[in-house]
Amino acid sequence: MVGGLQFKGAEPGDRYDVFHTDCPARDMVDHVTSRWGVWVLISLRRNDLRFFELRESIHGISEKMLAQTLRVLVQDALVWRKVEPTTPPQVTYGLTEFGREVSEPLTDLFDLITRRLPPADAPHRSRADD
Amino acid sequence: MVGGLQFKGAEPGDRYDVFHTDCPARDMVDHVTSRWGVWVLISLRRNDLRFFELRESIHGISEKMLAQTLRVLVQDALVWRKVEPTTPPQVTYGLTEFGREVSEPLTDLFDLITRRLPPADAPHRSRADD
DNA sequence: CAGGATCCTATCCGATACTG
DNA sequence: CAGTATCGGATAGGATCCTG
Numbered sequence: 001m002v003g004g005l006q007f008k009g010a011e012p013g014d015r016y017d018v019f020h021t022d023c024p025a026r027d028m029v030d031h032v033t034s035r036w037g038v039w040v041l042i043s044l045r046r047n048d049l050r051f052f053e054l055r056e057s058i059h060g061i062s063e064k065m066l067a068q069t070l071r072v073l074v075q076d077a078l079v080w081r082k083v084e085p086t087t088p089p090q091v092t093y094g095l096t097e098f099g100r101e102v103s104e105p106l107t108d109l110f111d112l113i114t115r116r117l118p119p120a121d122a123p124h125r126s127r128a129d130d
Numbered sequence: 131m132v133g134g135l136q137f138k139g140a141e142p143g144d145r146y147d148v149f150h151t152d153c154p155a156r157d158m159v160d161h162v163t164s165r166w167g168v169w170v171l172i173s174l175r176r177n178d179l180r181f182f183e184l185r186e187s188i189h190g191i192s193e194k195m196l197a198q199t200l201r202v203l204v205q206d207a208l209v210w211r212k213v214e215p216t217t218p219p220q221v222t223y224g225l226t227e228f229g230r231e232v233s234e235p236l237t238d239l240f241d242l243i244t245r246r247l248p249p250a251d252a253p254h255r256s257r258a259d260d
Numbered sequence: 261c262a263g264g265a266t267c268c269t270a271t272c273c274g275a276t277a278c279t280g
Numbered sequence: 281c282a283g284t285a286t287c288g289g290a291t292a293g294g295a296t297c298c299t300g
Contacts, residue, residue: 025244032239033163035292051262062294067263088261089300101242105235109162112231114155165272181282192274197283218281219280264299272291279284 031076032102036061036069041095041103042110044079048094078102158206162232166191166199171225171233172240174209178224208232 031037039058043049049057055066070093073079078099084090095103161167169188173179179187185196200223203209208229214220225233 025240025247028243028247029168029240030165032243033168035160038159038163063263064295065293068293083262086261087300089263091262098246102239105238105242108235108238109232110155110159112235113158113162116228117155117158193283194275194285195273198273213282216281219283221282262300264297266297267295268293269295270291270293272289274289275287277284277286280282 028076031072032078032106034069034072036065037073038106038110040066040069040073040093041078041099041106044093044095045100045103045107048092051091051093054093073099161202161206162208162236164199164202166195167203168236168240170196170199170203170223171208171229171236174223174225175230175233175237178222180220180222184223203229 032041036058039061040054043054043057051066051070054070055061055063058066061069070079070081074081074093077096079093080096080099082092082094084092162171166188169191170184173184173187181196181200184200185191185193188196191199200209200211204211204223207226209223210226210229212222212224214222
């Protein structure tokens, strides 16, 4: 049978619904591993950041996608959002407890890959030596 | 310098430029965390699988996306591909050493989220009791 | 500064049909 | 069985303008 994927607590006899499309975990995993979600979560590990700091940190992200990504992550309770009602307003984002947990394997992943990729030489900073 | 993402060794004084678009690690992380890449890698952790087994395992994936995802993962040396020149042909996929390493944090992530999400009841297989 | 609204493009992705 | 090729709809995502 083609089953499971429930690595631990699943009976081998149940129907194969490994990662069912409607599995709620699927959605959150999708959010976490979304194009920009990954980087937001990793960025916030170091310290809380304001909106524009995040935008600066994550090269290539647009304000729209940043806002959208943050909204989702906040809804998922991975990220908190603190609004300082000053003028101009300051909004700070940070990881919740759960967000920190989740961001850990993400960091491991990133770490693993970065350690693997730049073998020794060929500095990939060819982009702009400015 | 703009390279970074050194979450660990970063001085607070350097410019925040976390992940550059042209960082080669970005691409691989994108592949690994791609919509279907995640599930392929997790599926292959248990054992090697043939094409149609993967298709059955990962609900909702189309042949096109599976083939495409596998191609990328094989190129990235995360997954190997063995062709049995029989009739009909058999093609088996499995994790490389590196793929196994990479899939670990992915599993952690998935595990973390699944443990968090289904609090106790509400079996999410409401989908089709057909 | 932090974003929402709008428009428009690129790509993702599924369905279908076809090949070895 | 294990794919490739092509088409078309859906969605992601960037650019721009605008508001509190």
